[in-house]
Amino acid sequence: MSDCSKLTEAILNGDAKASVAITKEALDKKTDPQELVSKYMIPAMDEMGKRFETGDCFVPELLISARAMKASLELIRPLLAARGAEPVGRVVIGTMKGDLHDIGKNLVASMLEGAGFEVIDLGVDVGPGLFIAEAQAKKADLIALSALLTTTMPHMRAVIEELKKAGARDRFKVIVGGAPVTQRYADEIGADGYSDNANGAVGLARRLVTA
């Protein structure tokens, strides 16, 4: 099993080729796929998250690590699925109706994928109906809403209100973010969580799906 520690290293270095090779080899040796994920891959992404927090690395480095992790996960997921295992969580994400900004949303989506979430990205300018329909169709755990304009923030409240009307409010956790959004606004509209940065959003999503 000592070879598997190289998997951690490959992900830290963002070396997708090495990550995939080591994963293949480990699976060939019948290593438990769940163990690969929880013991070697998630800790690698946690370490990258820490480096990012302290300013020792940047998002581009986070992203290539996440891509390496994702490449390995593509080998592992079918095995987990065959066992009936689920991803860490499933997230429907998008930018609010009327809002053209997607950098923040894309960042959160990538980092959630890197953390083992299945991400359904609805893009920009998404109306409340589509968020809810997709969340129901894909059996999502979380709905993640992004707004970069103060004028589109009110649509966040609309999503939560529509969920209530549909009697589906407690089937999904709703998290919100974006430059003009604040914790207070999140509380006011009854969202389940708020983060002011992409890395924080991943921690938030994890806490909410395990809560």
Added chain:
Amino acid sequence: MSDCSKLTEAILNGDAKASVAITKEALDKKTDPQELVSKYMIPAMDEMGKRFETGDCFVPELLISARAMKASLELIRPLLAARGAEPVGRVVIGTMKGDLHDIGKNLVASMLEGAGFEVIDLGVDVGPGLFIAEAQAKKADLIALSALLTTTMPHMRAVIEELKKAGARDRFKVIVGGAPVTQRYADEIGADGYSDNANGAVGLARRLVTA
């Protein structure tokens, strides 16, 4: 009656001695006291208000004119009262509980007096209960609330709410002012009017008592 136009001039010049002398003389000649007020005194204060608006005079000049007017009014009021005539209106005024500022409030009070209102000044740091009790006791038409601190603004809402509880909301017009107060805040708490300056407050009070 041409002598009475000197009354207007005396008030414009803030010459209380002259104003009183002319008033006495006119009353001795049995001039109608109501006519003295409406034809010569109020127009003088209106002219001063206009000069103030255009920046051609300042509050100190307004105040000495108001004092001249008041001195004449003191001769006239008993005559009007004997006839059963009422003042233009009766105002209870004060600064909100917790608020130490009274310059703005004093200014409004003086200018209301100059415009012929009877003013009951409750001073600073006044709680909602006192505003309502005094307004009821003195049969006021208007309650004028002043706040200079954002932290004491919420007491304005309290006055209106207490009035409602006491079933007396429609017996008084409530007007609000002070640096942090806005038209929107006035609308929000259901006040009858707002002005951002003392001169405007007089016009507002007039409109409300004649409405």
Added chain:
Amino acid sequence: MTSPAGAPAATLAITSLDDFIFGRAPHPVRCGRGMEIGAGTVIPEINFTLPPIAIAEDTWPEIRRQYAEMIEGVCRRAMELEVPALLVEFETLPPMTENPAWGAEICKLLSNTLGTYHAKHGLRNALRLTPNDTREFQRPPLLRRGKYWEGMLELFARAAEAGADLLAIESTGGKEVSDEALTSADLRAVVFALGVLGARDMAFLWKQIVAACRASGIGPSGDTACGFANTAMVLAGQKFIPKVFAAVVRVAAVPRSLVAYEVGAVGPSKDCAYEGPYIKAIAGVPISMEGRTAACAHLSSVGNISQAVCDCWSNESVQNVRLLSTNAPTVSLEQLAYDCRLMNTAARSAEDARRLRDWLTESDAPRDPHAWVLRPDVVLRLAAEIMEEETPYRRTRRAALAALEELARAHGAGELRLPPQEARWLDTLRRQADTLPEDESALLAEMLDSPAASKFLPAEYGL
């Protein structure tokens, strides 16, 4: 500040550091009611916007009330503070570009108040209308057709009638490729987005804007790399991407922004175009800049240096929220007015203007790579290098290479302080830049064969 090394190319409108100062541009712009920009006086430019509110039929009266309150407060204070002139920017909100009648209505409202203040109080002023580039509402964007494009065209055409004196835009062609390139620090894709896609869209879009302005007698003012280099700057400010990368993106954005002026824009550039000093040096047009006064809109690492050679000085944008004193737009106006007073007082002597410029420069430059590339001497040097090339792509590539070299030099010489995690990116980026082909078509072919190809429609760029 020493003079730039080497002789600047003859193509620059400003070749001497002595002539590169605030308030004065080689080609001043007359506009609006008695206003001249770049003729020796720095002019405040104010931009304000709504607090959170839905834009709809039923909120429209409140929206009108808000704009009326903002323009009245700003004009009154501008008059009281005796500003030399006032430039007001009305940046529409997206629904006002999609529905041009709404945008035109607010524009007219603002223009009427400005007209009154000029007639009654002699306040010189002009109104700049900035419609949104709504084309990026759909991905991949349609840049030359479709409802968004038509809404924009209509608002351009109605601008003059609605009382605008200047037309501007924050255009976005190429942003669909740049966005992801920025978060990945993919310099290759950024250069492609700016130098190949962005530059082509600018040429197309600005020919239309210039035609619309000429038809109606108003001024085609300017554009910005906001969607590209400001996005990078903000991401770097949040420590998401390296600051040195954002600084290189800034310089690489110059050739794209320049296209607007090559096809007829006359300035002032948009306030948020921090590449403005390059534009002024190359094209000679007056520029609008923002810095510490725009902290209400975004924090900045170039709060002082951005002012060094500005012709208009702006707050970027502020919402109509209430502060202890009064509404935030009036507060912003006051801050801009006092800053302009100081600059214009110093500018009574050209030598003093240069002194103030140099203090503004020195106060920021050693601390931050983005500030470093805005140093007036660096600007003249890099602008000259950029203009040695002929095409937007080759200029963009050259800009990236020259910026990287300058940053490495300044860091090596101890003039620019960089923490180690920043410094190591200079090498990473240099390796990326060195592989950029000299030939544009080679990069295009490569990109069309990459995953980025799914993000844009070549035909929308005439490709």
Added chain:
Amino acid sequence: MTSPAGAPAATLAITSLDDFIFGRAPHPVRCGRGMEIGAGTVIPEINFTLPPIAIAEDTWPEIRRQYAEMIEGVCRRAMELEVPALLVEFETLPPMTENPAWGAEICKLLSNTLGTYHAKHGLRNALRLTPNDTREFQRPPLLRRGKYWEGMLELFARAAEAGADLLAIESTGGKEVSDEALTSADLRAVVFALGVLGARDMAFLWKQIVAACRASGIGPSGDTACGFANTAMVLAGQKFIPKVFAAVVRVAAVPRSLVAYEVGAVGPSKDCAYEGPYIKAIAGVPISMEGRTAACAHLSSVGNISQAVCDCWSNESVQNVRLLSTNAPTVSLEQLAYDCRLMNTAARSAEDARRLRDWLTESDAPRDPHAWVLRPDVVLRLAAEIMEEETPYRRTRRAALAALEELARAHGAGELRLPPQEARWLDTLRRQADTLPEDESALLAEMLDSPAASKFLPAEYGL
């Protein structure tokens, strides 16, 4: 700027215009964590406050959260912007002085964060605590007894334990007479309120503050004529009273403010003490000033000149409201930080510091009488005149006369522009001032026999 005419009196701490610059005071103040004020570097001073919220048990957690958010945002940005040091002022809200435990709790919260940022990130800083002068809650005020006075005393005593490094106040003794005198432009009553009542209360109050500070090892910093001269300035800004009157009140407020330093205050003066330059010239203590950066708290006609000789540069106060970028306190901090950068860059050469000072001065002075009396050369001249007198009353009277003469001279010489409705007040005020008795007891007797006598309690002034 030319040198002041006539030799300044020997009693001034600063006698030469050359030595009268920002960032440097004859008697610097060391305080807090590694901070020195007036030793050559201008330091940003930030003050923030709550948005509208009731202060009560049930809102207390939210209030704590707000202050924690504000201090964290401010410290982080101060660190990122590499400020030379950071002075934070915590001005309590009245319920926090009436209930000193509340004031102390917030003070401690702020101090803890400041301590952390110093220990972890090396951010030099200090915390100034400014309790309210709640004595004016009742009229006529009890100044030396009663529950308000006791609450203040308790907060003074707890300041050090609560983490304050400096203690300040905006004291109000005499305001009960001054308020009406201001709206009536009654210079006689203003001089009485400042020179007779105010000065006596200052001596009493500041002996207590100095004693409390000495007992606990913190710094007795300063006071302000906020309740007097700023009230006048704001009323004049709203065109309620003549600007020339407010300018005279400013100079007349100097002797009262000076008393604090005569009985042991060491500076920095309070930011809103626009008479600060006089205090610096006379007492040599460092001063805090506010100007265009305080537009969030009130608009101003002295936005630049107020900065000319400051040692700390402040925003006065800003509420914790959200702007497009981030919370308003962080925005204010950023603006202060960049302004200080510019000043400190210029101050690398004393000659350049004087240049910047003079531009700041010239940019405002000719437009406004309040600005005029803040001209460094005028300050030195009038300060010398004031200090020719021995008692606070005689100094106050002299200050009013000297200010009137200077304004009339400057207006007559065409150096100061005044509209006619302002200019005619110079004569009106001069006639008032000329009748001020030389003998304080004559004025006192007169006032005790006037309607003003009902407003104050002589015993509370030791009369």
